[in-house]
Amino acid sequence: MRVRVSRCCSLPNVLSMAAPRSLLVEGGRFRDEENAEDSPTSKKPKSDAKLPLSRWEFATALGVFFIFSTGLFCIYLTMPAAEYNKIKLPRTIADLRVLKDHLATYANLYPAKFILGYCSTYIFMQTFMIPGTIFMSLLAGALFGVVRGLFLVVFNATAGASSCFFLSKLIGRPVVSWLWPEKLKFFQAEIAKRRDKLLNYMLFLRVTPTLPNLFINLASPIVDIPFHVFFLATLIGLIPASFITVRAGLALGDLKSVKDLYDFKTLSVLFLIGLVSIFPTLLKRKRIYE
Secondary structure, X not given: OOOOOOHHHOHHHHHHHHOOOOEEEEOOEEEEHHHHOOOOOOOOOHHHOOOOOOHHHHHHHHHHHXXXXXXXXXXXXXXXXXXXXXXXXXXXXXXXXXXXXXXXXXXXXXXXXXXXXXXXXXXXXXXXXXXXXXXXHHHHHHHHHHHHHHHHHHHHHHHHHHHXXXXXXXXXXXXXXXXXXXXXXXXXXXXXXXXXXXHHHHHHHHXXXXXXXXXXXXXXXXXXXXXXXXXXXXXXXXXXXXXXXXXXXXXXXXXXXXXXXXXXXXHHHHHHHHHHHOHXXXXXXXXXXX
8 A cells, every 4th residue: 555645745845844944055054044145255046146247347347457456566666675575465463563563664764655555555455345454554553653544544445435436336236236135225225214414324334333334335326325425424434443443553462353453342432423423313303203
């Protein structure tokens, strides 16, 4: 006698009932799709694995990168001789200490050329979203002190973010929609609700770590944030966090990790400053309700 198994009790149906959240299979292991959805480094399904850039957009991106790279290379050619094998982008605090010791004498002997090379490198990294600008900010504090270091960091971060803004305006829409579709929808809705006090809201986002600066730089032109609002919010909003980072650069020997920069106390201060920036918006909303 044969026992017939109903299709409703098949293994796939049982698994779907037992697991309310869908799972992705990667490398033979199950991974929660909810946790993987928002990460730009997570693997996409096969149907979405192809980068959503047309040939023209891809060629434009390569062209812009080539122009910036050529300019940076030409600037380096004008630099005085140095031990370039010891100069590399730091990835840890230990690497940064070694680089600082090596560059201190060079910066004192050739201050103008060193600042030109430093600014060019910082803006290049910020424009093309290359990780490591926080180490460049710490280096500014260690080599130039708080006042000059803060000026350099805010200037370079604003210039790099502005370049990233225009690059995203040119080819960024398909990339951002591909990497962060849900976050982009949320950001667009929030911007639409705050058009009358957009500068205050952008200041809040810049001061606080509510949204990553990388996402703000790329998504702002896509959600039609005017450049003058973006520029002012970036220029003013980056000052508090930059001050914390530059000041920490004065005591590199006491710093163990980048995570030590933003403890609970520091984050509380940043959010307090951010709340002050959106206070006029909250006050106006209260008057409307009354």
